Amino acid sequence: MRARTTLGATLIVAVALVIGAVSFYAVLNSSVSGSTAQAAQQRLEQLGDREGGPDVRGIDALEDEFVQLLGADGAVRAASEDARETLGSTPLPVADDAVTMTIDGEPMLIVSDDIDDDQTIVLAVSVEDDAETLATVATLLAVAVPLVLLLVAGTTWFVTGRALRPVTRIRQEVDGITAERLHQRVAVPDSADxxxxxxxxxxxxxxxxxxxxxxxxxxxxxxxxxxxxxxxxxxxxxxxxxxxxxxxxxxxxxxxxxxxxxxxxxxxxxxxxxxxxxEGVTLHDEPVDLDDVALGEVRRLRAAGHEVDGSGIRAARVSGDPRLLGQLVRNLADNAARHARGRIAIGVTPSDQHVFVTIEDDGDGVPIEEREHIFERFVRLDEARSRDAGGSGLGLAIARGIAAAERGTVVVDESRWGGARFVITLPLSS
Known part of the structure; x- marks a missing residue:
């Protein structure tokens, strides 16, 4: 991971530096060339002396400049000392735009301007200094870019290693935790990051x-x-x-x-x-009338000799698995029947987007500190630990599991008679 991070950061910086270096060189080249061409054009206009035309004798006396005055036939009428010594009677090229050519082994920028119908003045300016400047800049960029890349790579390698050192330690600690050592925990650094x-x-x-x-x-x-x-x-x-x-x-x-x-x-x-x-059982999703399910449990408990109040049952329909929803209500009804002294009440109350199914008894109730504990598997309260009274200890765990699978909840509180009241909350079908 450290090597990949370093390589990735270096590649990104390398691309950015190369693009920046090329762009900088192109802008500098354009700026230098433009400045030289502008200076040459200004010098050409001075030499042309547009008011009265160039002085032939003045051009012949120029030193350290390449200037030629050409006639309509293209012949050299006058030339500066350097132009005569280097080119003789060979005329410089005439073009609308500035051109670059090598004269006597030196790169020259050539500009020209028509003085009148039969005369043209041509000026050649050395661009050797410009070329040397650009070459120096190119050399500096060629040296600086790899050095910066090396610096970035080294810095990234160091910083990444330092940043990943705690991660490596965490990985090693977690790697050493097995099923027999799940009590161990990873040390949390004070970095708050x-x-x-x-x-x-x-x-x-x-x-x-x-x-x-x-x-x-x-x-x-x-x-x-x-x-x-x-x-x-x-x-x-x-x-x-x-x-x-x-x-x-x-x-x-x-x-x-x-x-x-x-x-x-x-x-x-x-x-x-x-x-x-x-495991996330796949449920059958179909309309279920909870009032019919609740009334069925009322009839079943009455047939077993229990006094059951079903007057609180209202019509309510949900979407879910009929078999599992029936078992959910039955498990809670059987639990009430085991613990009731004589009275049981079952109610179904729709409200807004949910329906509440209540099953309550007049038994001893569930202490507040045990109201979550009883939904765990194989849990039976002290007063109901016998097999005949307490069942297997799985009924309430199954009830909560079914409710969760049906996107609902099951809780227990105190009934109107001081016993236990289980409340199932399920979403109404749309």
Missing amino acids: EVAALATTMNGMLDRLDAAATAQRRFVSDASHELRSPLATIRQHAELAQAHPAVTSIGELAEVVSEEGVRLQGIVESLLLLARLD
Whole structure:
């Protein structure tokens, strides 16, 4: 990563420097050439003396300049000393625009101007100094650009290494954390920058992984215990019947096996449903009348001998999985039936964009400090720990899992009679 960062930064700077150097050289070349051409044109106008025409004898007396006066036929009528010595009678080229040519091994800029119908004055100005200046600038740029690139690369390598050193340390620390060492955390630097935020985020992730691993171990332990209990009961009765066939009847053994088999089946089905909910089960999305579901539970509980108030049920329709929504209400209804002393109430109340399903009883209620704890798996309160009263401890966990899968919630508070009141909140179908 350090090498890639350095290479990337160096390439970007290299492209910028090359473009800048080329642009600078082009602008400088245009400026120098323009200045020289302008100076030559001004000198040409001075020599032309537009009011009375050039003095031939004056041109012949010029030194250190290349000046020629040409006639209409192109012949040289007069020339400066340097022009005569170098070119003799050879005329300089005449053009509308300035041209550059080499005279006696020296680059010259040539400009010309018509004096009258039969005379043209031509001036050649040396541009050797300009060429040397531009060559010097080009050399400096050719040396400076690589040096700057080396400086940028070295600085980037140093700064990147220093900046990534804490990241490397975090990576090494995280790499050493295994499933057996999830309690370890990454040291958070005091820099209060992105690296510190990364360390904090990593610690948050480790907290969640640690909590998930702890919950998984507790779940496996509790599941093993719950499955072991009915299996042990079946085995004890089978061994008793085998050792003392005259004491234990076949009917009694069959009844025990049947009861414990049903309990095993319920636990396994609950575990499978929880696993599906954890994996994000694909739900059937279809209209469901919650009032019909609630009225069905009222009838079922009344048939079992419970006093159930269903007067608070109002018509409400949601979109979801009918089977799972039915199990959600049934789990809470069965929980109320186990803990109620005599009265149960089920209500369905639509409001704005949501519908509230309430299931309350007149039992002992749920202490405030336990109201979140009871939704964990295999959790039963102290007064309901027996298998007959407390169930498997999975019903409320399943209820909350189904509600979450249906984009809803389940909470518990106090009922009107001092018992428990479970409130399901689901979005109404549009």
